[in-house]
Structures are given as structure tokens and as C-alpha cells.
Amino acid sequence: MAQQVIGFVGAGNMAASLVGGMIAKGIRPARIWMSDVSEQRLTDLARQHRVHVTARNEEIAERCDVLVLAVKPQLMAEVCAGLKAQFGDRTPLIISIAAGVTVDNLRSWLGDVPVIRTMPNTPALVQAGATGLYAGAGVTEEHRQLASQIMASVGLTFWFEQESELDAVTAVSGSGPAYFFLLMEAMIEAGEQLGLSSHTARQLVLQTAWGAAQLAITSEQAPAALREQVTSPGGTTAAALDVFEKAGLRKLVDDALTAARDRARELAK
Numbered sequence: 001m002a003q004q005v006i007g008f009v010g011a012g013n014m015a016a017s018l019v020g021g022m023i024a025k026g027i028r029p030a031r032i033w034m035s036d037v038s039e040q041r042l043t044d045l046a047r048q049h050r051v052h053v054t055a056r057n058e059e060i061a062e063r064c065d066v067l068v069l070a071v072k073p074q075l076m077a078e079v080c081a082g083l084k085a086q087f088g089d090r091t092p093l094i095i096s097i098a099a100g101v102t103v104d105n106l107r108s109w110l111g112d113v114p115v116i117r118t119m120p121n122t123p124a125l126v127q128a129g130a131t132g133l134y135a136g137a138g139v140t141e142e143h144r145q146l147a148s149q150i151m152a153s154v155g156l157t158f159w160f161e162q163e164s165e166l167d168a169v170t171a172v173s174g175s176g177p178a179y180f181f182l183l184m185e186a187m188i189e190a191g192e193q194l195g196l197s198s199h200t201a202r203q204l205v206l207q208t209a210w211g212a213a214q215l216a217i218t219s220e221q222a223p224a225a226l227r228e229q230v231t232s233p234g235g236t237t238a239a240a241l242d243v244f245e246k247a248g249l250r251k252l253v254d255d256a257l258t259a260a261r262d263r264a265r266e267l268a269k
């Protein structure tokens with residue numbers, strides 16, 4: 001990757017996951033700046049990752065070639081106003097990771113700068129992320145490659161032609177890790193109820209989740225076929241799956257992802 005300096009505005013959960021993954025992949029910490037309102041958080045990140053930190057977002061705008069906007073969507077307008085004042089004649093590449101916030105929103109606050117909107121997820125921390133990207137007006141092929149390189153350093157990347165698709169990406173993979181964590185929590189609790197120790201239930205559930213994901217990723221067969229291979233007719237798995245299906249799990253998942261997609265749309269307003 002070229003030697004551009006990359007600044008993160010907002011050093012919370014998602015920014016820390018991206019930075020942790022980028023550094024583990026070999027990007028030099030000296031090329032990374034992070035700003036936040038929490039001095040403690042910055043101190044911890046500087047100690048952990050050896051990145052540059054500052055409490056002034058303006059310093060990121062002054063120093064960095066690429067600005068990754070990683071504050072909550074509701075704060076984005078205010079934060080962008082502070083950044084814009086520092087650009088002068090420079091037009092840094094803007095990469096937003098905020099849910100819902102559109103390229104038009106961002107360019108109305110930041111002016112005529114190239115904006116790439118993205119939706120990563122927290123498994124970026126272990127280079128197992130999935131990121132959707134959309135290029136707005138003024139984005140060059142070089143900008144695209146730079147954003148691809150940053151996000152590809154922490155997992156898979158997928159470019160989209162329609163910006164609206166990023167709201168669906170948010171519902172599927174941006175929020176997605178939380179759905180799987182919820183299922184893990186529920187399975188660990190159920191395992192404990194069935195008499196396993198907390199430690200054993202946790203180990204069994206996590207290894208099973210990891211193994212199922214690895215199998216699904218590496219197999220040429222669809223998840224439905226892999227599920228059928230676990231399910232002996234009249235056996236234990238069939239008994240469990242019958243409970244899930246009768247309770248309307250598929251409809252529940254559909255409703256949940258639609259709610260996430262709709263919330264992303266609302267955040268744009």
C-alpha cells in the first residue's frame with residue numbers, strides 16, 4: 001500500500017477494530033492517527049497499538065491524506081463542520097463508516113471532497129471482517145484502490161453500484177456479528193441449563209460456531225445442504241430444528257434484518 005497517512009476521527013469500537021486489524025496485517029502504526037473526545041481511550045490505544053493520537057479532530061484533518069469518519073451518525077454533521085474548516089486547498093479522501101449517513105449528507109457538510117461510504121464490521125479486528133463500499137462523486141480509481149487496500153487488510157471487500165445497497169449490507173454484515181453473538185449467548189445459557197459447566201458450554205458453543213462457519217466457507221455445498229447432513233431423520237437435530245421452525249425463526253430473522261435496514265434509512269434523515 002502507498003504510504004498515505006490515515007486518520008480515524010472517533011476511536012470507538014469499530015475504529016479500534018479496524019486499526020487493530022490493519023496493524024496486525026502489517027500497516028505501520030506511524031501511518032495511523034486517531035482522535036476522540038476520551039483522553040483515556042486515546043491513551044489506551046496509543047499504548048496498545050503505538051499509533052499517533054490527538055484530542056483535536058482538526059489535527060487529523062491537517063495531517064492525514066485519508067480521513068476515516070468513525071463517530072456516531074448523529075454526531076457526523078457537527079464533526080464534519082469542524083474538519084472542513086481545516087482542509088484549505090487540500091481535498092483528502094473521506095472514508096465514512098457510519099451507518100445510514102449518505103454521500104450527499106457528507107458532501108453537504110464537507111464540501112467538494114471525494115467520499116467513499118463503507119460498512120465494515122468488528123471481526124475486522126481478527127482480519128475476518130466484511131466491508132461493503134460505495135464510491136460517491138469525485139472518487140478516482142486511485143481513491144478506490146486505496147479504500148480497497150485499507151479495508152481488504154482486515155477482511156473481504158464488496159463494492160456496490162447503488163448506495164441504497166449499503167443499508168442492506170448494514171443489516172446483514174454490519175450488524176450481523178451481534179446476531180451470531182446473541183445466538184452464542186443463548187446456546188451457552190441453554191447448555192448451562194442442561195447441566196454443563198459455564199466454561200465447557202462456552203468452549204463447545206464457540207468451537208461449534210467457528211467450525212460451522214469454516215465448514216460453510218470452505219464447502220462447495222450450500223448451508224441448507226450442510227444442515228441436512230447434520231440432521232438424521234427422527235434424530236436430535238430434527239427435534240431442535242422443529243422447535244426453531246415452528247417458532248417462526250426465518251420470519252423473525254427477516255423482520256429483524258428489515259428493522260435494521262429501515263433504521264439505517266432513518267439515520268440518513
Ligand SMILES: NC(=O)c1ccc[n+]([C@@H]2O[C@H](COP(=O)([O-])OP(=O)(O)OC[C@H]3O[C@@H](n4cnc5c(N)ncnc54)[C@H](OP(=O)(O)O)[C@@H]3O)[C@@H](O)[C@H]2O)c1
Nearest residue numbers: 010011012013014015036037070071072073097098099120
Ligand atoms: N460497532 C460496529 O460494529 C460498527 C460497524 C460498522 C459501522 N459502525 C459505525 O461506526 C461508527 C462508530 O460506531 P462505534 O460502534 O465504533 O461507536 P463508538 O464505540 O461510540 O465510537 C465512537 C467514538 O467517537 C467518540 N466521539 C464522540 N464525539 C466525538 C467527537 N466530537 N470527535 C471525535 N470523537 C468523538 C466517542 O466517544 P464517547 O463514547 O465518549 O462519546 C467514541 O469513542 C458509527 O457511525 C457506526 O454506525 C459501527
